[in-house]
Amino acid sequence: MPIDRGMMHSAVRITSAGDLLGTGFLVTVPSETLDGTRWGYVVTAHHVIHAHIEREVQAPNPFVDGELYDPVPVEDWRQPLENVDVAIAPWTPRGTHHPAFPVELMIPTEVVAGMHLGSRIYYIGLFEPLMRPVVRSGTVAALDQDGVPHRRYRQPAHLVDCRSYRGFSGSPCLVEFSFAKLEQIPEDRLPWGSLPPEMWAGGESVPPLGGIAQFVLVCGMFVGHYSDEEAAGGVVSRYGVGVMVRSHEIKACLMTDEMREERL
Numbered sequence: 001m002p003i004d005r006g007m008m009h010s011a012v013r014i015t016s017a018g019d020l021l022g023t024g025f026l027v028t029v030p031s032e033t034l035d036g037t038r039w040g041y042v043v044t045a046h047h048v049i050h051a052h053i054e055r056e057v058q059a060p061n062p063f064v065d066g067e068l069y070d071p072v073p074v075e076d077w078r079q080p081l082e083n084v085d086v087a088i089a090p091w092t093p094r095g096t097h098h099p100a101f102p103v104e105l106m107i108p109t110e111v112v113a114g115m116h117l118g119s120r121i122y123y124i125g126l127f128e129p130l131m132r133p134v135v136r137s138g139t140v141a142a143l144d145q146d147g148v149p150h151r152r153y154r155q156p157a158h159l160v161d162c163r164s165y166r167g168f169s170g171s172p173c174l175v176e177f178s179f180a181k182l183e184q185i186p187e188d189r190l191p192w193g194s195l196p197p198e199m200w201a202g203g204e205s206v207p208p209l210g211g212i213a214q215f216v217l218v219c220g221m222f223v224g225h226y227s228d229e230e231a232a233g234g235v236v237s238r239y240g241v242g243v244m245v246r247s248h249e250i251k252a253c254l255m256t257d258e259m260r261e262e263r264l
Contacts, residue, residue, distance in 0.1 A: 009060045010026045010101050012060070013057070014056070023124075026040065028103065033263075043087070043088050043221065047151055047153070056071035057071065059072075060133050074089045081249065081252060088254065105217050106251045119139065119176065120138075121162070122135055138163070140159075142159040150224050156246060158219070174218055174219060222243070222244055225241070225243065
């Protein structure tokens with residue numbers, strides 16, 4: 001299932017005084033009172049922005065490959081849930097186009113159809129050498145893990161078998177969902193043209209054809225990586241196991257009482 005280009009350009013670059021801190025991604029949430037109105041946020045790992053100054057966010061220009069919009073100062077960061085490695089800040093720049101994930105695409109952990117051991121995971125981050133978003137992939141290695149040592153945070157996490165690059169902390173993660181479907185295809189669209197009725201058992205019309213409906217939904221965010229640290233020659237590419245905060249915790253951060261009051 002290919003990733004939609006708009007999803008790819010929802011990842012942003014986070015810096016401190018011009019130095020790379022990590023990745024984030026843009027999310028929109030509907031207003032609590034006004035139909036059709038949505039609030040924008042940038043989401044990243046809390047450890048990415050904690051204790052840094054002059055924090056700025058650069059979003060990719062979706063119309064020009066390899067080009068980022070000018071940095072936007074962002075200081076109103078908050079950690080809505082204690083001990084959860086998620087930081088959120090309002091995102092309201094004007095005059096530029098910024099694709100974002102609707103919060104409706106962020107699945108709660110209770111939704112397990114399609115989220116299994118071995119499921120394919122995609123993650124989107126800014127590839128620093130080329131200054132452009134890239135999509136990489138891995139597989140689910142363990143689900144809903146408690147007690148994973150991760151800095152000072154203690155939230156449950158998924159583990160993903162994958163490679164990583166420095167600066168990918170805060171990358172959004174997506175999972176494929178596949179469902180069987182039946183589709184009625186007009187005879188004039190069939191690749192073999194019209195066939196006589198006797199070719200179909202049980203009727204004169206072409207029966208519905210089976211297929212697969214596929215969806216890609218946000219399932220979490222990378223916050224850490226276990227890897228072989230003996231990389232020769234300063235190579236920054238890493239392989240190993242990634243730690244992924246679940247979408248359940250991210251969505252809970254966006255839906256705290258305090259956050260919802262701001263959207264009245």
